[in-house]
Amino acid sequence: MKSLIDFRADILKALAQPTRLKIIDFLRDGERCVCEIFPAIDEEQSNTSRHLNMMLASGVLSRRKEGLKIFYAIKHPEVLKIVDIVTLIVKQEISERHELMKAV
Amino acid sequence: MKSLIDFRADILKALAQPTRLKIIDFLRDGERCVCEIFPAIDEEQSNTSRHLNMMLASGVLSRRKEGLKIFYAIKHPEVLKIVDIVTLIVKQEISERHELMKAV
DNA sequence: CAACTGCATGACTATATAATCATGTAGTTG
DNA sequence: CAACTACATGATTATATAGTCATGCAGTTG
Numbered sequence: 001m002k003s004l005i006d007f008r009a010d011i012l013k014a015l016a017q018p019t020r021l022k023i024i025d026f027l028r029d030g031e032r033c034v035c036e037i038f039p040a041i042d043e044e045q046s047n048t049s050r051h052l053n054m055m056l057a058s059g060v061l062s063r064r065k066e067g068l069k070i071f072y073a074i075k076h077p078e079v080l081k082i083v084d085i086v087t088l089i090v091k092q093e094i095s096e097r098h099e100l101m102k103a104v
Numbered sequence: 105m106k107s108l109i110d111f112r113a114d115i116l117k118a119l120a121q122p123t124r125l126k127i128i129d130f131l132r133d134g135e136r137c138v139c140e141i142f143p144a145i146d147e148e149q150s151n152t153s154r155h156l157n158m159m160l161a162s163g164v165l166s167r168r169k170e171g172l173k174i175f176y177a178i179k180h181p182e183v184l185k186i187v188d189i190v191t192l193i194v195k196q197e198i199s200e201r202h203e204l205m206k207a208v
Numbered sequence: 209c210a211a212c213t214g215c216a217t218g219a220c221t222a223t224a225t226a227a228t229c230a231t232g233t234a235g236t237t238g
Numbered sequence: 239c240a241a242c243t244a245c246a247t248g249a250t251t252a253t254a255t256a257g258t259c260a261t262g263c264a265g266t267t268g
Contacts, residue, residue, distance in 0.1 A: 005122050007194045008187070012120035018113045019226080034245060047227055049246055059197040068235055068244045076193045082186050083112070089180045090111045093163040123256080138215060151257055153216055172214050172265055 014058040015082065019043055020051050024060075024074065024083055031064065031073035118162040119186065123147055124155050128164075128178065128187055135168065135177035 038048035142152035
């Protein structure tokens with residue numbers, strides 16, 4: 001049986017990959033069908049589909065069917081908050097490493 | 105060369121693993137030496153050391169030497185914010201899945 | 209300086225992950 | 239119903255990751 005900590009790791013893992021981050025970024029403005037997503041992030045349809053299903057399973061995305069198309073959306077708006085905080089940390093890290101370079 | 109999105113994935117990856125989450129949780133109250141950390145999270149010293157070094161490299165932890173001991177600490181307080189948000193999402197997910205069970 | 213302490217790392221194993229190509233399938237349309 | 243569209247999935251490959259055991263190494267102490 002999965003513990004609470006495993007669930008937390010699953011959510012974070014669902015965000016911790018470049019292709020998936022690109023998808024999250026693209027879904028910021030709202031739901032999109034797969035046919036829009038994979039060209040936008042420049043990945044294969046099959047690969048994109050796997051990542052979408054993975055994020056669906058871990059509870060990061062939600063899915064809606066409409067005719068032939070399937071629309072994915074960010075399920076919890078908090079996810080975007082996380083991504084934004086990470087962006088902030090990265091900026092701090094980069095400017096810090098930049099300072100270290102200048103010091104040499 | 106690494107892109108910004110790769111750096112973001114690296115930070116998230118550093119958090120997206122049960123053993124590392126346990127370490128983060130244990131470091132909430134401040135810096136600790138390795139000799140305190142690995143018994144607290146009930147992992148081998150070598151394994152703990154690898155995870156600590158990994159989180160150090162990705163910028164999640166900082167390190168301080170003092171005699172024989174090496175103290176690790178959470179470098180960016182924002183990291184705790186992220187973990188807290190994830191906990192919130194997990195709780196929402198679990199209560200939602202609980203509702204689904206009742207519906208059956 | 210010999211023995212010890214605290215941590216890191218090499219070598220290895222088992223497992224997970226990401227990506228690709230080909231194919232399958234549900235639903236739509238002429 | 240045949241052809242098509244949009245998406246998912248099987249099979250495979252290459253690479254990454256987590257963990258273990260043994261060993262190395264820096265710094266401390268008697």
